[in-house]
Amino acid sequence: xxxxxxxxxxxxxxxxxxxxxxxxxxxxxxxxxxxxxxxxxxxxxxxxxxxxxxxxxxxxxxxxxxxxxxxxxxxxxxxxxxxxxxxxxxxxxxxxxxxxxxxxxxxxxxxxxxxxxxxxxxxxxxxxxxxxxxxxxxxxxxxxxxxxxxxxxxxxxxxxxxxxxxxxxxxxxxxxxxxxxxxxxxxxxxxxxxxxxxxxxxxxxxxxxxxxxxxxxxxxxxxxxxxxxxxxxxxx
Numbered sequence: 001x002x003x004x005x006x007x008x009x010x011x012x013x014x015x016x017x018x019x020x021x022x023x024x025x026x027x028x029x030x031x032x033x034x035x036x037x038x039x040x041x042x043x044x045x046x047x048x049x050x051x052x053x054x055x056x057x058x059x060x061x062x063x064x065x066x067x068x069x070x071x072x073x074x075x076x077x078x079x080x081x082x083x084x085x086x087x088x089x090x091x092x093x094x095x096x097x098x099x100x101x102x103x104x105x106x107x108x109x110x111x112x113x114x115x116x117x118x119x120x121x122x123x124x125x126x127x128x129x130x131x132x133x134x135x136x137x138x139x140x141x142x143x144x145x146x147x148x149x150x151x152x153x154x155x156x157x158x159x160x161x162x163x164x165x166x167x168x169x170x171x172x173x174x175x176x177x178x179x180x181x182x183x184x185x186x187x188x189x190x191x192x193x194x195x196x197x198x199x200x201x202x203x204x205x206x207x208x209x210x211x212x213x214x215x216x217x218x219x220x221x222x223x224x225x226x227x228x229x230x231x232x233x234x235x236x
Contacts, residue, residue, distance in 0.1 A: 001080055003079060008020040008023050012045065020038065023036070024146045026146050077101065082104045104153075104175055106124075112182055120188070
């Protein structure tokens with residue numbers, strides 16, 4: 001089963017309307033990077049992060065109908081999409097009517113492995129330096145992020161493989177973890193930042209109840225936090 005390490009750069013962070021403008025993926029030793037003209041302008045905020053401007057992509061072809069899209073779909077049909085916070089990248093591809101049968105989220109796998117909640121943050125670049133990975137590549141560039149992504153995946157895979165009977169079983173376990181909400185152990189924001197959630201629920205249960213209500217009413221369907229808050233509040 002082919003492993004497809006992928007990252008997208010997009011016009012913004014709204015999965016309901018934004019679209020990709022750069023894509024990079026690696027399969028085996030082949031790294032492929034392309035820019036595309038999106039069907040809507042790249043936002044100023046996105047440009048400030050990725051440094052991809054509308055001028056840079058104005059003469060590029062659309063992703064829809066491109067050879068890259070066809071080749072990537074052929075790979076996805078038989079392989080596994082791997083991305084950090086795969087929910088976002090998958091949404092960008094699905095907005096282009098692509099089908100993703102199997103996917104692995106290195107963010108959820110990292111959170112699952114860190115059963116004691118020792119890692120303060122799980123974003124890709126934090127894990128890059130927390131794990132001491134020596135990688136050449138710029139952050140918020142699709143190609144640089146894919147290189148870091150593969151290194152993070154390799155470290156996670158190596159750790160999980162010790163408890164599984166085969167490489168294939170390890171991949172299947174990662175897919176299973178990625179398809180289900182993951183449990184936060186501590187707050188990484190707000191007035192209880194860095195506190196363990198199991199402690200906060202004992203002293204400030206009302207805060208967790210308020211936060212759960214806010215998450216349920218929000219538009220972004222933050223299923224990991226909803227799952228976590230329900231777990232610690234004892235709500236099914």
